[in-house]
Amino acid sequence: MIDWHSALNPAQLEAVFYRAGPLLVVAGPGTGKTRVLTYRIGYLIDAGIARPDQILAITFTNQAAREMSGRISKILESSEVDSRPGIATFHGWALGLLKKRLGREARLLIDEMDAIGICRDAVRDLGLSLARAQGIYRRISQAKQYWPPRIDKGLEAVYHAYHLILKEYGLWDYDDLILEVLRLFEDEKFRAEFHTEVPFVLIDEFQDVSPAQYCLVKAMVKRDGDITVIGDPNQSIYGFRGADPGSMQQFSIDFKGVKTVILDTAYRSPQAFLDAAKGVARIKGICLKSKRRHIHRLEIRSFKGPGAEAKWVARTIEQIVGGLSFDSLNNGTARGSNLRGLSDVAVLFRFRALGTQIAKALASQGIPFQRADDPDPLAQEELCSIWRVWEAVKGRGIQYHLKRMPGNDDLWHKRIQDLRSSPEASDGPRLLSSIIEMLGLDPNRPVLRALQRTVERYPEEDSLAVLIRTESDILDLNIEAVSLLSIHAAKGLEFPVVFMIGCEDGIIPWKEADPDEERRLFYVGLTRASEKIYLTHVRCRRLFGQEMDAGPSPFISDIPEGLLVRAQGHRPKRARKPRQGRLF
C-alpha cells in the first residue's frame, strides 16, 4: 500500500490526484517536480486508471528519463504491475515511434558531428566555400525548431542542398525526428489511433520545449485530454533553441479547462537563496517558501584575475572537504562537523572557457573533479571508425559510412559485405573484435577493452553509439569529485555547495544574449545550492583576446544587500604594505 499522504504535501497531492483533463503544474526549483510526476504516474497505475503502456512521460534528458524510471519502479514495488510506462525524451520516443511505424523506411539517425560534415558537403556543392559549415548547421537546426520550419531567404539553398544529401543517404538529424513525427501526426487516422492507445501524456520541463515540440504536444493529446505539463517559466533558459517562457501560459489557452497547481514549498534552497534569486529574476507574484530554517547568506568575492579566482576556489574547496564545518568557516565558531564530500560541491560558470582555468587549479591541488562538457567519445577517430563499420554491417547508411572511412572505399565495401554475411554479424562481441582487428587497432587498449566489456554486458543493444555514450556517461553524481558545469548543464541538479564564478558584466549577462534569459540563468544557478553559495568575479579577464573589465555583474546589485556577505578575495593590500615598510 502506498502512503500518498505522508509522501506528498497538499499541493503535490492535488496535482497527483487530479483527474479531470489538462493539468498545468508550476513548480519552482526544489519544490518536488519529479516527485509529483513520478507519484502521478504511480497513482494512475496503482489506482487502475491507466495501464502502464497507456502512459507516456517525456523528459528533457536521458538522464532524467533513467532517474524517473528508477523512482517509479520504487513507488510501484508493492503493486502487482508487470510492465512499465513509457519514459523517454522527445527524441528517443520519436525515433522509436518512427522505427515502429515506418519499419525499413526509417532512416539512420546521425549526430551533430556528421550533420556538420554533411553541411560542409552541401556548402561545397553550392560553391559557397567561404561559408562556415558549423554556423550553417546551427542556422538550419534553428529553422527546424519550428513547425513548419522557418527558413529565411538566405538559407534556402543550403537548407535544401543539405536535406537532399540526407535523403540520398537515408539519414535523419536529431531535429528531423521531431518534424517527421509531426508529419505522422498530420494524418487524422494516425492521430486518433494514438489518442486511444496513449491517452495519458506527461511532459517535464515544459518551459523548455521548442515551438515544434509544442506543436507535437498539441497533436499528441486531445484539447481536453489527459495531459500533465510541469515546469517553471522562471527557469526557461533555452531561448536560443526557440523555447519560450510564455509557453506555459500558452498551454492554458490551447487546451481546454486547464487546471493549474502551483508548488511553492521549496525543500532545497534556504529562504535567503530564494529571495536573492527572486531579486535577480525579477519575479512577481508567486513567492516560494522555504522549508529550511537556517540563516544563510551569499558570499561574494572579488579577485584581480582569473588565476587568483581559480586558486581561491580550489583552496576553499580543500578547506570545505577538509572537515571544517560551514558555520566555523563563516563566523569562526566551530560547531560540530558538517563533513562534506567532493561530490557535494559544484563550480558553475556561464561558458566552458571559464571552466578550464578552474580545472587547472583543481588539478594542481590534486582535487578530483569531473566536467559535464567532456567531448563526445564518438569524436575520437578510432571509436568513430569502429562505429561506422558496425553501422554499415548492420545495414544502416552503408554508402554514407563508406564515404567517410579512411582509405579505400572499395576495399571497405568488400570487407563489410564479407562481415555482413558472416555469422558474427549478429553476435555483438565477436563483431566488435572483428572490426577492431580489421582496423588494425590494438584490442588491449583500455578504451577498447572497456567497450568490449560494455558490448558483452548489453548483447541485445543494437546501436553501438548508444553503448559508447552510455558507458562514458556525462556526469556521474555518485563519483567523489567536484562537478564543473555550465549553468545550463546544472539545470535540475542540486548541490550543498555552489560556486558561481565569473559573475561579471558581459559574461553573465553575456553581452549578446537576451538579458531576461540571462537573469533566469542566474536564477537557475542560485537555486542549485542547498547550503552555501559563493559568487566570485574578477576585475580583469581576457576573453577571445580582448580585455574585459566591465566590473561585477549587475545582477549582484539586484540581490538584497542584507543577504550578501562581501569578502575580500585575498589579504587587503592597504593593510599589508605600510606595515611591511615600517617593520622591515
Place this chain on the structure above:
DNA sequence: GTGGAGAAGATTTTT
C-alpha cells in the same frame, strides 16, 4: 593526402 599559411570566429545544448 598532407602540410603550411592565412583567415575567421569565438555562448548556452538536448537527442
Place this chain on the structure above:
DNA sequence: TCTTCTCCAC
C-alpha cells in the same frame, strides 16, 4: 588570443 577550418601547392 587561440583554435579550427579552408585553400592551395606539392
